[in-house]
Amino acid sequence: xxxxxxxxxxxxxxxxxxxxxxxxxxxxxxxxxxxxxxxxxxxxxxxxxxxxxxxxxxxxxxxxxxxxxxxxxxxxxxxxxxxxxxxxxxxxxxxxxxxxxxxxxxxxxxxxxxxxxxxxxxxxxxxxxxxxxxxxxxxxxxxxxxxxxxxxxxxxxxxxxxxxxxxxxxxxxxxxxxxxxxxxxxxxxxxxxxxxxxxxxxxxxxxxxxxxxxxxxxxxxxxxxxxxxxxxxxxxxxxxxxxxxxxxxxxxxxxxxxxxxxxxxxxxxxxx
Amino acid sequence: xxxxxxxxxxxxxxxxxxxxxxxxxxxxxxxxxxxxxxxxxxxxxxxxxxxxxxxxxxxxxxxxxxxxxxxxxxxxxxxxxxxxxxxxxxxxxxxxxxxxxxxxxxxxxxxxxxxxxxxxxxxxxxxxxxxxxxxxxxxxxxxxxxxxxxxxxxxxxxxxxxxxxxxxxxxxxxxxxxxxxxxxxxxxxxxxxxxxxxxxxxxxxxxxxxxxxxxxxxxxxxxxxxxxxxxxxxxxxxxxxxxxxxxxxxxxxxxxxxxxxxxxxxxxxxxxxxxxx
Numbered sequence: 303x304x305x306x307x308x309x310x311x312x313x314x315x316x317x318x319x320x321x322x323x324x325x326x327x328x329x330x331x332x333x334x335x336x337x338x339x340x341x342x343x344x345x346x347x348x349x350x351x352x353x354x355x356x357x358x359x360x361x362x363x364x365x366x367x368x369x370x371x372x373x374x375x376x377x378x379x380x381x382x383x384x385x386x387x388x389x390x391x392x393x394x395x396x397x398x399x400x401x402x403x404x405x406x407x408x409x410x411x412x413x414x415x416x417x418x419x420x421x422x423x424x425x426x427x428x429x430x431x432x433x434x435x436x437x438x439x440x441x442x443x444x445x446x447x448x449x450x451x452x453x454x455x456x457x458x459x460x461x462x463x464x465x466x467x468x469x470x471x472x473x474x475x476x477x478x479x480x481x482x483x484x485x486x487x488x489x490x491x492x493x494x495x496x497x498x499x500x501x502x503x504x505x506x507x508x509x510x511x512x513x514x515x516x517x518x519x520x521x522x523x524x525x526x527x528x529x530x531x532x533x534x535x536x537x538x539x540x541x542x543x544x545x546x547x548x549x550x551x552x553x554x555x556x557x558x559x560x561x562x563x564x565x566x567x568x569x570x571x572x573x574x
Numbered sequence: 575x576x577x578x579x580x581x582x583x584x585x586x587x588x589x590x591x592x593x594x595x596x597x598x599x600x601x602x603x604x605x606x607x608x609x610x611x612x613x614x615x616x617x618x619x620x621x622x623x624x625x626x627x628x629x630x631x632x633x634x635x636x637x638x639x640x641x642x643x644x645x646x647x648x649x650x651x652x653x654x655x656x657x658x659x660x661x662x663x664x665x666x667x668x669x670x671x672x673x674x675x676x677x678x679x680x681x682x683x684x685x686x687x688x689x690x691x692x693x694x695x696x697x698x699x700x701x702x703x704x705x706x707x708x709x710x711x712x713x714x715x716x717x718x719x720x721x722x723x724x725x726x727x728x729x730x731x732x733x734x735x736x737x738x739x740x741x742x743x744x745x746x747x748x749x750x751x752x753x754x755x756x757x758x759x760x761x762x763x764x765x766x767x768x769x770x771x772x773x774x775x776x777x778x779x780x781x782x783x784x785x786x787x788x789x790x791x792x793x794x795x796x797x798x799x800x801x802x803x804x805x806x807x808x809x810x811x812x813x814x815x816x817x818x819x820x821x822x823x824x825x826x827x828x829x830x831x832x833x834x835x836x837x838x839x840x841x842x843x844x845x846x847x848x849x850x851x
Contacts, residue, residue, distance in 0.1 A: 411779020503682030
């Protein structure tokens with residue numbers, strides 16, 4: 303009897319595991335098989351036309367959007383984490399509140415960020431559908447991620463480093479910037495790379511903040527679609543299914559690259 | 575310099591206040607104009623009619639039904655996979671499977687949506703009938719999408735159970751399986767529950783993937799093989815051309831969604847606090 307129950311439970315575990323990873327393999331395989339043959343050079347033309355739905359402008363837009371979002375979010379995230387770990391006293395009520403708000407921010411769905419971005423950056427500040435409005439929205443969205451990973455990276459720096467630095471006569475600020483931050487760089491970088499992954503995959507927060515114009519941007523106030531938005535538009539229009547598959551391949555490759563790099567960096571962190 | 579760090583830290587609080595203020599200031603007037611009971615419990619959403627009616631009850635039910643469906647599919651499979659990762663997986667395999675779970679989490683929702691559109695929709699259509707864009711399809715797809723959350727959080731909950739529990743149970747003559755399912759899992763239950771709550775949060779907020787497979791008809795749920803529209807889908811689909819009260823009603827939909835999420839977050843926070851005490 304006990305043997306039978308054990309066998310049944312074990313087969314459930316095995317079946318679920320096979321389903322989980324089977325789905326992942328199937329998804330990746332299916333997208334690659336359907337998409338790779340359509341990765342033609344013309345899909346990487348400089349300009350998008352309704353006949354040749356080139357994804358090149360969207361790729362450039364994605365890179366711009368990512369850089370700009372990181373430029374806004376990293377300083378705020380880094381400084382917040384430095385405050386929380388290095389400056390705030392233990393049991394500080396403010397720290398508790400900041401952690402709570404940061405966790406709440408992390409749980410807000412991207413469409414709500416999109417609505418907020420539309421109401422605040424696009425309409426209230428008058429930036430219109432633009433790269434600037436899109437990346438401002440995204441930077442609020444990735445802020446909690448950057449705060450959390452930086453916090454963890456800072457916490458993992460041993461206190462003996464700080465004590466040694468103080469002992470040599472360095473001040474608090476010098477210790478933070480010259481001793482703690484450099485040793486925490488790999489951890490922070492792993493967080494930043496995860497944030498890049500979220501930006502690249504984001505759609506719902508961008509449709510009504512950055513818009514869907516498939517051209518290279520003239521300036522920061524021009525509307526631009528990222529690769530994910532491009533893919534959504536292609537698949538909802540329904541005329542360019544093959545090109546949508548090809549775009550999915552590019553997105554998958556980017557995600558794979560991002561995950562590998564962050565894993566390699568994270569492994570380095572644990573080695574130290 | 576300390577003050578600069580402090581100011582940066584306050585930005586988070588400022589951001590969440592700004593989000594609430596802008597959504598509420600734009601959504602609440604519309605709710606008032608429509609009438610709160612009419613808005614929340616009205617079963618008819620026809621913004622184009624004269625007079626227009628803005629009842630989001632169908633969308634609330636839509637969001638709840640696909641979320642429940644996602645939990646039904648995603649939690650058992652995710653939990654069992656987490657058990658495998660913690661108690662069955664050989665070390666070498668673990669080095670492959672752990673990044674695979676992370677990859678599952680990193681795949682953009684449009685790609686999931688597209689996969690659902692191309693594979694799951696025809697699959698459901700051929701197997702169960704209907705046109706394939708249905709609550710069932712959306713539930714399966716969302717179930718897949720919450721897998722990494724459920725697996726990750728429950729795995730760490732399972733690993734957090736002290737080794738003595740396992741050894742004690744084995745010493746009493748229980749088999750490996752019995753020990754894992756009747757000693758370890760109950761001990762990890764609060765962490766597992768957290769995983770479910772996080773999964774719910776992810777499912778209810780998901781937008782693009784749901785739009786691509788759920789059919790998006792703004793009507794009361796009519797069966798699991800019929801289409802449905804979620805609150806998130808309602809916002810994305812109509813915001814592009816909405817004006818005046820219609821636009822206000824969509825923002826108000828966002829407010830209701832935000833309230834749902836805040837409620838889920840508070841539950842999560844309370845659970846976590848109880849776990850640490």
